[in-house]
Amino acid sequence: MRPVLRLLSCTVAASLAFSQTAGAFCGFYVASGDTPLINKASRVVLAYDGSTTRVTMASDVHGDPKQFGLVIPVPTVIKKEQVKILNPALVQHLADYTKPRLVQYFDSDPCAPVYPMTMAIPMPAPTAAAPMGGALRKSTVRIEEQYSVGEYDIVVLTATKPADLVTYLNSNGYKVPNGATETVGSYLRQGMHFFLAKVNMARMKENTTGFLRPIQVAYESPKFMLPIRLGMVNADGPQDMIVLALTKKGRVETVNYPTVKVPTGQNIPMYVESRFGQFYDAVFDKQVERSGASTFLEYAWNMGACDPCSAPPMDNVELKALGAIWIEDGGSQQSFVTRLHVRYDNAHFPEDLVLHETADQQSFQARYVMQRPFAGPATCPAGETYKRTLPARFAKEAETLAALTGWVPEIIRTEMKATGQSIP
Amino acid sequence: MWIRGVVRDPRTIQIAAQTTFLVLETVWLDFGPSLPQAATFIVTALAMECAHARIVRVSINWKSALSAALSLSLLLRTAAPLLWIAAAMLAIGSKYSIRYTGKHLFNPSAFAIVALLLSTDQVWVAPGQWGTTIWLTALATTFGGLVLTRVARLDLAATFLATYFGLLLFRAWYLGDPLTIPLHQIQSGGLLIFSMFMITDPRSTPDSRTGRMLFAAAIAVLAHAFLFRWQVREGVFYALLLVSCCTPIIDRVWPGPRFAWPGTSGG
Known part of the structure; x- marks a missing residue:
């Protein structure tokens, strides 16, 4: 008997429009005015070679750059040469390269098999933006470094009394929420320093990208972690963070929260193509509901390859700029990327994210499949058999979609019918 | 039979x-x-x-x-x-x-x-993979407690967990952290499995109760230092091995009856 379905190799395409509309660094943004703050998502690239961490913080916050400031605890005093400003396109490229993807396959004519068609669905491009700076006031606050890089005025400081530091921040235009004093105190007692960045509006005019550019900070410290606690102080609900880790050896995971793989490989109805972002948001919501205080793995792969690629591969110059400085020219397989997605709030994530690098090189990607049925006429018995199997297949896809997203089965079926996937 | x-x-x-x-x-x-x-x-x-x-x-x-x-x-x-x-x-x-x-x-x-x-x-x-799921904690405690009670090593697990938790509480107090942080840290399933099945091995731990309690407390202190001071994620294992090196001395200072599994002469 002839196989009813023939999978064609075909490919790629990803279109993802996360509903995250605003982003922040893993510290927290503070407003200099009374503008309501939106601090719900952030994107962080961590390049870690075993001793040095290069953390690049990119943000999607839209609005007046004057309104934003960045406050982030760092393990060492950061000097000017340890800070770099990157082109937002670099972080965007890595984010696109690792994002959940929708792939499509075409059934062949079971009567006269033909071969692949490739189709790429264009991806929407998000944007970037955000921070600000400070002055001095007599207290236990000690300014350790003060300099400007790119459009940012940066201050690195410490204090013996956390309340002084909070007062300093408030009197320098950073509106720090009341609850922050204890958290600030905890970081200070752990020997951490505070890295503050504000936008210098005069130099902002020289920045031709139109966005606030990502800041990269390099430090040598055994602390391989992401401070999220400050970010939760002024949050009005759970926040999303995408951690993009570049390492030498293998996958990165959290040691104080479980790392869970998001569902992958499922066949879903074709109509999802036009709302893939919405679909993935629903999948992610469901996962958070199910696994709670976990970090979610969306991508783990050696940077030397991808299959399918959701964006053009990154070259060594880009990877080095993002902090993977160990890469030697000519070698593309010397770094491994891990994309972790975490939705955190005070109730579920009392601690900062503590990370470690494993030796796990196993590839993983959040990948969903659209199997396009053969639309032509059935001109042979195998073709008729094939057509008869389709409704059951569509029903299975509807079931999968409902289970993944929690969407209402009746609505799914109606939508499917509109795209030619009728289920009797 | x-x-x-x-x-x-x-x-x-x-x-x-x-x-x-x-x-x-x-x-x-x-x-x-x-x-x-x-x-x-x-x-x-x-x-x-x-x-x-x-x-x-x-x-x-x-x-x-x-x-x-x-x-x-x-x-x-x-x-x-x-x-x-x-x-x-x-x-x-x-x-x-x-x-x-x-x-x-x-x-x-x-x-x-x-x-x-x-x-x-x-x-x-992978210490974090177990998460802090309560039922898992309960399960580990039940199973582990049962095993340890029957081989008289509950003192070891209890001393280790109590000392370690005490250190976590002290750290939280020192840093001004909320109680939720040490509670989250102690609820690790991985830590509990380590304390129930690994450090309590009756054949490689001190013979006397005093010796065992000292042994367990020393592992807790060292593990805490490895994890929080030196940021060594596998600190509990290093701590166990380092402290195990002192077992002969502990046994000499605080001698006790040697443990043997039922029906065996050693191993």
């Missing part, structure tokens, strides 16, 4: 508990051990045990080997099949080669984990 003997042996309960966790880990958690990995640990450990029994002409202590293999499956991660074999060989090998006064110095699986962590960059431990 045979069945009654098996059930009365606390190691049977320990093996049942470890197997339960292994099944849970394999089925329920991502990045758990693969079945080939667990099978390799078990087969290699049993083969090593048989070889030893044959060479020195003693009865086969299969429960000890199986328990060590299950501990490795629960805690050690590596993608290299050769290292699966090496881990089990190191575990059982250490049990029979690193001894003093007829007692092995190190917990076999802890020794294998540390030896591999120090000699290759291809292994890792």
